Amino acid sequence: MLIERKWKKWLYFYLPMAVFILFTLFPFYWMAVTALRPDHELYRTWRQASATPFWTLEPTLEHFRGLLQTTAFPKWLWNTMLIALVSTVISLICGMFAGYALARLKFRGSEFLGTAIFVTYLVPQTLLFIPLADIIRDLHLGNTPWALMLTYPTFLIPFCTWLLMGYFKTIPKELEECARIDGATRFGAMVRIIFPVAIPGILSAGIFAFTLSWNEFIYALIFMSSADLKTVPVGVVSELIRGDIFFWGQLMAGALLGSIPVALVYSFFVEYYVTGLTGSVKG
Amino acid sequence: MANVTIRNLNKKYDGGFHAVKDVNLEIRDKEFMVLVGPSGCGKTTTLRMVAGLEEITSGEILIGAEVVNDLPPMDRNIAMVFQNYALYPHKSVYQNMAFGLQMRKYPKHEIEKRVREAAEILGIESLLERKPRQLSGGQRQRVAVGRAIVRHPEVFLFDEPLSNLDAMLRVQMRVELKRLHERLETTAIYVTHDQVEAMTLGDRVVVMKDGWVQQVGEPLELYGKPLNRFVAGFIGSPAMNFVDVTVSDSSGVLWADADGLRLKVPPQLVERVRAHAGKRIAIGVRPEALHLASGSDLPEYSFDTAVDVVEPLGNEILVNFRAGGAPMVARVDPAVRLKARQNIRVALDPERVHFFDDKSGAAI
Ligand SMILES: Nc1ncnc2c1ncn2[C@@H]1O[C@H](COP(=O)(O)OP(=O)(O)O)[C@@H](O)[C@H]1O
Numbered sequence A: 001m002l003i004e005r006k007w008k009k010w011l012y013f014y015l016p017m018a019v020f021i022l023f024t025l026f027p028f029y030w031m032a033v034t035a036l037r038p039d040h041e042l043y044r045t046w047r048q049a050s051a052t053p054f055w056t057l058e059p060t061l062e063h064f065r066g067l068l069q070t071t072a073f074p075k076w077l078w079n080t081m082l083i084a085l086v087s088t089v090i091s092l093i094c095g096m097f098a099g100y101a102l103a104r105l106k107f108r109g110s111e112f113l114g115t116a117i118f119v120t121y122l123v124p125q126t127l128l129f130i131p132l133a134d135i136i137r138d139l140h141l142g143n144t145p146w147a148l149m150l151t152y153p154t155f156l157i158p159f160c161t162w163l164l165m166g167y168f169k170t171i172p173k174e175l176e177e178c179a180r181i182d183g184a185t186r187f188g189a190m191v192r193i194i195f196p197v198a199i200p201g202i203l204s205a206g207i208f209a210f211t212l213s214w215n216e217f218i219y220a221l222i223f224m225s226s227a228d229l230k231t232v233p234v235g236v237v238s239e240l241i242r243g244d245i246f247f248w249g250q251l252m253a254g255a256l257l258g259s260i261p262v263a264l265v266y267s268f269f270v271e272y273y274v275t276g277l278t279g280s281v282k283g
Numbered sequence B: 001m002a003n004v005t006i007r008n009l010n011k012k013y014d015g016g017f018h019a020v021k022d023v024n025l026e027i028r029d030k031e032f033m034v035l036v037g038p039s040g041c042g043k044t045t046t047l048r049m050v051a052g053l054e055e056i057t058s059g060e061i062l063i064g065a066e067v068v069n070d071l072p073p074m075d076r077n078i079a080m081v082f083q084n085y086a087l088y089p090h091k092s093v094y095q096n097m098a099f100g101l102q103m104r105k106y107p108k109h110e111i112e113k114r115v116r117e118a119a120e121i122l123g124i125e126s127l128l129e130r131k132p133r134q135l136s137g138g139q140r141q142r143v144a145v146g147r148a149i150v151r152h153p154e155v156f157l158f159d160e161p162l163s164n165l166d167a168m169l170r171v172q173m174r175v176e177l178k179r180l181h182e183r184l185e186t187t188a189i190y191v192t193h194d195q196v197e198a199m200t201l202g203d204r205v206v207v208m209k210d211g212w213v214q215q216v217g218e219p220l221e222l223y224g225k226p227l228n229r230f231v232a233g234f235i236g237s238p239a240m241n242f243v244d245v246t247v248s249d250s251s252g253v254l255w256a257d258a259d260g261l262r263l264k265v266p267p268q269l270v271e272r273v274r275a276h277a278g279k280r281i282a283i284g285v286r287p288e289a290l291h292l293a294s295g296s297d298l299p300e301y302s303f304d305t306a307v308d309v310v311e312p313l314g315n316e317i318l319v320n321f322r323a324g325g326a327p328m329v330a331r332v333d334p335a336v337r338l339k340a341r342q343n344i345r346v347a348l349d350p351e352r353v354h355f356f357d358d359k360s361g362a363a364i
């Protein structure tokens, strides 16, 4: 390798990197600072002489206390977690089987089906919620967690199927052929060989699906009405914005607490997640 | 232990491509049969049909006395070694080898015994706990073979198992596979595009081209009596020299003429070549059937030419020159010193000359 000049590396690598990091992380920082700021700092003009817009001199946990005590936030957190987990598991299981079938089985219309599933994913939720609301009402599922656990898969399954289909295609087909010679049925080869080898891909699909359901807003807003049954994104917005009054401190405290589980999931699986996106390891 | 019979086997792929055409083979019990041919000639397809991984378009495959056309791979009692080894990346070497036995519900101690035994044969006892990605190419190769032999199948199928190894290792593994076959005495079908591998490993060799079987025979039979020009040119390295000649009959003696070359048709071939008098045919001579002419060589089997390139290989020298409008190679004694553009007189061994029909390529 050529020895490059230091300033070049700074100019073309570190500097853009720093700008990018600043750009992505600043909102989180802002969220954290706002959550910790006492009310009298929040609701005053910046033009004041002693204003410290980018940090706070009197950090307080007041908003967190308020959030946990005056709203149903713990309940929302629990609802979101449960709904995200159940719909992710449902979608992953369906996606694994469907993705495998599309990647490996040759049947009439398999390509058309693959495209069709992808197109389903592209239909915007803002259109889909109207017919879905009808179905939910007819099944008497409105205002129960099942309303979301069953509607989230409508966009998660196409997503998981598509992602996993791509992943399964990168696994050499000789692996399962060998397993079938070794005495496994097609199903056995899939479960014992292909799925374990595809764990990085399955985990990435799972993380994505979990995040998508965690952040979902429209369905959660429409299908859940009691305060107790809301999810974090809806609960925070609907209970902490009253009319034109924004409870900024509690809003940001809620957002911060709500993003912690997702951040944990990501950091826990980050290695798998990267290999999952870049294809299977060569055996 | 079993023989494998292939009758009128055909394979047409979905797109309509006819990859295997009317293949008939009888592979005897304990025989090592090699399928060889250029890339794309249908070797792998044939093997995969025997394994049950590819559907048979028409024809029959028998293992032992049983028609296996409709049996799934697991019920055919075969084992296959793939070109890319296809080791299960998430399983250890031990688990890789044990998998086939576990699927067949062998008792644990029996599995353990067989895996250890196979590992010992292949010299991989110390690797049993490793994962495939922690192995070198040669070691992976051994594990793949080990996984095949633990099951004691009736037939081994190999699809170019050595082609991912470097040259040195390939030669070494070739010998080991041969030794292994002699020890295990199991019917084996081995696919390769490398004719040296085919000749060294095979009890018999099948040469294929464009989906057709060209010739089946023992290695020396293919070498000495090729049925057509393709087999003659494919087997042997450097390849057989071919010159297009015209046959002329002058008062009972047949001559083969080409640009600046006039050779007498050897007596043992006169009868058969006579039918082609006045027509163009190809004459084929192996590099080792050519030598530098000395006083005892008959003039009707000798010709003059000039050295083009000399390739001194140590144990032999390959001399390239042109004769009758075609490039030729002769394999000569390493003691001879030759220089480029030097004039030489080359003689051929009349016992080892082949003639091939110009159109069909069939041996005359
Ligand atoms: N799944 C397939 N679909 C269509 N054509 C195929 C398929 N597999 C192989 N072929 C074609 O069949 C021919 C023989 O292939 P193969 O048996 O793999 O040849 P090789 O002798 O190199 O092993 C090739 O021309 C190849 O392009």
Ligand SMILES: [Mg+2]
Pocket (backbone or CB within 6 Å): B040, B043, B044, B045, B160
């Ligand atoms: Mg092949």
